[in-house]
Amino acid sequence: MKLEIKNLLPVYFEEERKSTSEIWGKERSFSNGDLVNIVAPSGTGKTSLIHFLYKMRESYSGSILYDGQPLSQFSKEAIASLRKDHVSIILQDMRLFEEQTILENLEIKRQLHPYHPQERIIEMAKRLGVDHRLNALAKNCSYGEQQRAVIIRALLQPFGVLLMDEPFSHLDHANAQKAIDLILEETAGRKALVLFAELEKATGFPATHLYHL
Amino acid sequence: MYTGTNASSRWFSYIGLGIGVLLLLCSVQMFINIQQLLKEGSIRKDGFDFVSITKNITNETMGQPEKNLFHADEIEAVKKQPFIAGVSPLLANDFRVQLSAGNVLPFSTDMFLEALDNDFIDTLPPNFTWKEGDQHIPIILSSDFFEIYNIFAPGQGLPQLSKETAMGIPVQVACYGRDNSITFSGRIVAFSDRVNSVLVPKNFLQWANKTFSQKDRQDASRLFLKLKDVNDPQLIRYLDAQHYVINRDKTLLGRNKIVLQGIFSGLGIFGLLVVILALMLFSFYLQLVVARSRQNLELLLTLGYSPAWLGKNVSNQFVPVYIFIVLTALICTQLMQWAFHRFIMFNRPELSSLINWIVLLLAAVLVLLAIVTNARLVKKLLYRLS
Numbered sequence: 001m002k003l004e005i006k007n008l009l010p011v012y013f014e015e016e017r018k019s020t021s022e023i024w025g026k027e028r029s030f031s032n033g034d035l036v037n038i039v040a041p042s043g044t045g046k047t048s049l050i051h052f053l054y055k056m057r058e059s060y061s062g063s064i065l066y067d068g069q070p071l072s073q074f075s076k077e078a079i080a081s082l083r084k085d086h087v088s089i090i091l092q093d094m095r096l097f098e099e100q101t102i103l104e105n106l107e108i109k110r111q112l113h114p115y116h117p118q119e120r121i122i123e124m125a126k127r128l129g130v131d132h133r134l135n136a137l138a139k140n141c142s143y144g145e146q147q148r149a150v151i152i153r154a155l156l157q158p159f160g161v162l163l164m165d166e167p168f169s170h171l172d173h174a175n176a177q178k179a180i181d182l183i184l185e186e187t188a189g190r191k192a193l194v195l196f197a198e199l200e201k202a203t204g205f206p207a208t209h210l211y212h213l
Numbered sequence: 214m215y216t217g218t219n220a221s222s223r224w225f226s227y228i229g230l231g232i233g234v235l236l237l238l239c240s241v242q243m244f245i246n247i248q249q250l251l252k253e254g255s256i257r258k259d260g261f262d263f264v265s266i267t268k269n270i271t272n273e274t275m276g277q278p279e280k281n282l283f284h285a286d287e288i289e290a291v292k293k294q295p296f297i298a299g300v301s302p303l304l305a306n307d308f309r310v311q312l313s314a315g316n317v318l319p320f321s322t323d324m325f326l327e328a329l330d331n332d333f334i335d336t337l338p339p340n341f342t343w344k345e346g347d348q349h350i351p352i353i354l355s356s357d358f359f360e361i362y363n364i365f366a367p368g369q370g371l372p373q374l375s376k377e378t379a380m381g382i383p384v385q386v387a388c389y390g391r392d393n394s395i396t397f398s399g400r401i402v403a404f405s406d407r408v409n410s411v412l413v414p415k416n417f418l419q420w421a422n423k424t425f426s427q428k429d430r431q432d433a434s435r436l437f438l439k440l441k442d443v444n445d446p447q448l449i450r451y452l453d454a455q456h457y458v459i460n461r462d463k464t465l466l467g468r469n470k471i472v473l474q475g476i477f478s479g480l481g482i483f484g485l486l487v488v489i490l491a492l493m494l495f496s497f498y499l500q501l502v503v504a505r506s507r508q509n510l511e512l513l514l515t516l517g518y519s520p521a522w523l524g525k526n527v528s529n530q531f532v533p534v535y536i537f538i539v540l541t542a543l544i545c546t547q548l549m550q551w552a553f554h555r556f557i558m559f560n561r562p563e564l565s566s567l568i569n570w571i572v573l574l575l576a577a578v579l580v581l582l583a584i585v586t587n588a589r590l591v592k593k594l595l596y597r598l599s
Contacts, residue, residue: 077521079599080522080599082517083516083517084519095515097512108516109516109517112518
């Protein structure tokens with residue numbers, strides 16, 4: 001899947017940002033297999049960018065295109081279909097159903113498009129060391145456990161683009177590396193584009209492109 | 214989706230909807246019952262009712278026959294009414310007529326003759342014709358008049374007659390003008406159940422009026438109406454407004470019908486209002502449900518669940534509830550109808566113990582209405598979230 005951004009800038013940012021940023025106000029095009037690392041210190045609009053790309057917010061000027069189609073013209077149903085089959089996301093604030101168990105949270109996503117069998121959830125949970133917490137309520141899990149659940153959730157669907165917003169902020173280095181390995185394995189199988197926004201340059205992530213926001 | 218704190222508003226809207234639907238269905242059923250009950254009770258031929266109307270003769274109009282006659286423009290106005298299928302003026306004789314049985318029976322009486330358009334006569338034999346110069350006049354006599362003759366005949370020393378015999382007896386019809394008179398030979402050629410009169414061919418009466426009365430009277434004393442329904446409230450209102458008189462017995466049911474239909478229309482409108490109110494209450498309840506589940510719904514949408522699919526899922530949960538409510542109201546209506554037929558109407562054959570198909574159809578429409586409005590609302594709320 002091809003992702004293009006053209007002259008993008010949040011409406012709440014000054015025009016000067018365009019001159020200092022490698023993303024804002026620029027024309028960028030990413031395609032299958034690209035591993036894009038966006039380095040963004042706090043306050044540079046990292047979460048805004050990810051939200052814009054997932055159409056969770058539309059407070060920007062410029063345009064975002066998926067396979068040449070402007071995202072602003074996608075209908076609500078088309079957006080649902082895009083999120084179900086083409087674009088996956090790992091959000092910084094995680095967003096789990098707190099009253100459901102981790103396994104139920106993962107099943108809710110898997111059933112939307114059963115790309116993987118249920119056994120794969122358990123395998124991935126084992127890889128990331130959260131298999132013993134699968135039956136715990138999400139609200140009773142630590143941030144680290146919740147973050148790993150969110151990573152697994154993002155990998156349960158088919159996708160051409162994976163958006164990640166500080167996906168390892170609550171993980172230690174060893175666990176983060178396990179997660180990166182799993183993500184790379186899953187994206188390689190799909191030949192997907194990964195857009196990874198992080199505060200600093202990610203270690204252990206073999207980025208093909210590096211941009212400063 | 215459900216949280217216990219919403220339960221009371223949910224139940225209120227369910228009960229409200231149930232009561233509204235019940236009121237509406239019962240009113241419609243009673244409305245249909247009245248229609249069916251009051252359709253009977255009048256003589257109907259070929260699906261039409263035939264009645265005659267006259268003008269209301271008051272003290273003011275008593276001495277002025279022209280005021281009590283129907284003029285051509287008035288007849289046209291009556292014809293134009295949508296509930297009147299046809300109008301024929303009843304032309305009366307404007308001269309003296311005496312009827313006698315000649316030498317056969319010692320019977321003689323002053324009489325009146327009337328003429329009516331042929332297509333309004335129920336028993337029209339082919340020989341009911343006359344042309345100038347004919348001495349013979351065919352007569353169609355009212356069955357009621359014939360019955361009256363047979364009642365008073367023994368007291369007068371006259372023989373009672375069968376219809377066949379009466380048709381065999383020649384009668385003499387003497388017509389008296391101011392300075393001329395002619396006696397015709399008449400014969401009863403048919404009896405009519407519909408027209409209470411002594412009918413002769415129209416062209417004969419027109420000729421005779423001209424010959425014996427000099428005045429060329431065109432106006433009719435009575436109008437004979439062909440009606441789709443003699444109990445039609447519109448007809449009764451029209452006749453009352455014009456001060457035309459119709460046999461009260463024939464419209465009494467119609468007058469009751471107006472009152473009863475009014476009551477049940479009112480009740481039906483009230484039921485409809487309750488249904489609308491309940492649906493509104495239900496929509497508030499749904500908005501509350503969606504608002505309280507906002508976070509979860511938003512997350513589902515973020516995960517890629519389609520708003521249309523989610524909406525359908527949320528609304529579908531209410532479908533069995535709606536069906537249950539309307540079905541319960543339908544069963545109550547059926548019980549009401551059965552009890553009404555059995556205990557109040559004592560199984561009268563015009564009515565059925567079962568509810569009318571229109572009520573069933575209405576119930577189905579109500580279910581559909583509730584489901585559609587519900588689905589639209591949920592979809593709208595979810596689109597707002599996504």
